[in-house]
Amino acid sequence: MTRRLVTRPARRLPPGGRPLGEGRTGRTGRARTPGRTGSPAAARAATPVTPALRTAAGYAWRLLVVGAAAYAVFAVLGRFHEIALALFLGLVAAAMLRPPAGLLARVMPRGLAVACSLIGSLILVLGALALVGEAVAGEWPALVSEFKVGLDRIQTWLQGPPLRLDAHALSDVQSKIGDYLSSHRSTLLSTALSGAGRVVAVFTVVALALFCSVFFIHSGDRHWSWFCGQLPLGVRDRVAVAGRAAWRTFTGYTHGIVLVAATNAVLVGIALYLLGVPLAVPLALLEFVAAFVPLIGSPVALGVAAVVALATKGPLVAALVVALIVVIGQIEGHLLHPLVMSWAVRLHPLVVALSVVAGAIAAGIVGAVVAVPLVSVAWSVHRSLRKAGTGD
Numbered sequence: 090m091t092r093r094l095v096t097r098p099a100r101r102l103p104p105g106g107r108p109l110g111e112g113r114t115g116r117t118g119r120a121r122t123p124g125r126t127g128s129p130a131a132a133r134a135a136t137p138v139t140p141a142l143r144t145a146a147g148y149a150w151r152l153l154v155v156g157a158a159a160y161a162v163f164a165v166l167g168r169f170h171e172i173a174l175a176l177f178l179g180l181v182a183a184a185m186l187r188p189p190a191g192l193l194a195r196v197m198p199r200g201l202a203v204a205c206s207l208i209g210s211l212i213l214v215l216g217a218l219a220l221v222g223e224a225v226a227g228e229w230p231a232l233v234s235e236f237k238v239g240l241d242r243i244q245t246w247l248q249g250p251p252l253r254l255d256a257h258a259l260s261d262v263q264s265k266i267g268d269y270l271s272s273h274r275s276t277l278l279s280t281a282l283s284g285a286g287r288v289v290a291v292f293t294v295v296a297l298a299l300f301c302s303v304f305f306i307h308s309g310d311r312h313w314s315w316f317c318g319q320l321p322l323g324v325r326d327r328v329a330v331a332g333r334a335a336w337r338t339f340t341g342y343t344h345g346i347v348l349v350a351a352t353n354a355v356l357v358g359i360a361l362y363l364l365g366v367p368l369a370v371p372l373a374l375l376e377f378v379a380a381f382v383p384l385i386g387s388p389v390a391l392g393v394a395a396v397v398a399l400a401t402k403g404p405l406v407a408a409l410v411v412a413l414i415v416v417i418g419q420i421e422g423h424l425l426h427p428l429v430m431s432w433a434v435r436l437h438p439l440v441v442a443l444s445v446v447a448g449a450i451a452a453g454i455v456g457a458v459v460a461v462p463l464v465s466v467a468w469s470v471h472r473s474l475r476k477a478g479t480g481d
Contacts, residue, residue: 174455175294179301183309184343186210190306203307207299217374224370327474334473335466342462349425350380353387353417357394360413364406366398380421382457383441387421388414436465 186206193202304312317329358373366372372394379386391414399407436444441461448460 170452170455171290171294172297175297176301177459178294178298179305180339181343182207182210182298182302183305184340185347186302187306187309199307203303206306207303221371221374225368327477330473330477331470334469338466338469339462342465346381346383349421350377352425353377353380353421356417356420357391357413361394361398361410364398364409365402366394366406366410367401368397372397382454383445383461384438385445385457387417391417436461436468440464 186203189209190199190202190206193205197205313332317325317332320328354373354377357376358369361369361372372390375393376387376390379390382389391410395407395410395414398410444460444464445457448456448458448463450456452459
């Protein structure tokens, strides 16, 4: 009987030369698992990063990139601040005058409608300035005499209880102020001359803003369409969505802040006129201009009105003006802003305050005015792009 030999297929070996499933042995003969290594550096590299640390690192580098981009933008704006301010004023004029120009374009050519809207707005602004100048010129002699009497009244009040300041100290302050003005006359004269150069710069910015506003009002939508058409196809739609959201927010904010400023100016003018405070019309115009700086401008303007009331009408009227500051602040914060600013993106008051302070630090008064609409537009663009990305 012959035996049949059965041959088993040979096991394939991995590239290392050892059968699969068998642990490697060291010098001592103890088996080790394939994942373990003897190097401490390799062990540290194999340690996984926690999700919290990974998330924090992701936000950190993104914040660094955003901060660098914001710094670069403000550096460019600071270097060419006249051009940036002219473009901003041109956009404000376009936001305000585009609706009336559209109405006039229904009955006349588009170019003539734009010209009529611009000329009418210039006449309105120049008329308001002429009214203020006439009011100041008419009340100036009486105002000077009232200021002198008011300063004597304030000096007498400071000498009485509870302050009981020395009369010689107050007279010394007045003499020191006069000596300072006489000794620094040359410095004041050079400052006035530099101010004349600034006036020329202001007129240049205004002229450039008017020039830009003509094109923004007449054919701004065609210019934007041309710009979007030059972009790559992959980003063209997103840029168009962001542009529509930015213009909608900027227009709503501009209309809202102008309405709030006009309401504040009317209320302040009526209150100062009823209290008998001089220069009621110029102080109302100051309130209108100051209201463009949210949360800060109105109290500063009314503080100037309180000083005028203290010097001309006494502490009682000045206290009523201070009470007016509180009332106007409550009306603006709880009634006007929630109703009017619903056209634009609503920002938290803390965000508004931080934006105004940061803008003032970066670019002075102009930065304080531009900061809030800039933040509103940026937040609106972010929301619109996120909504377009999710498909909601």
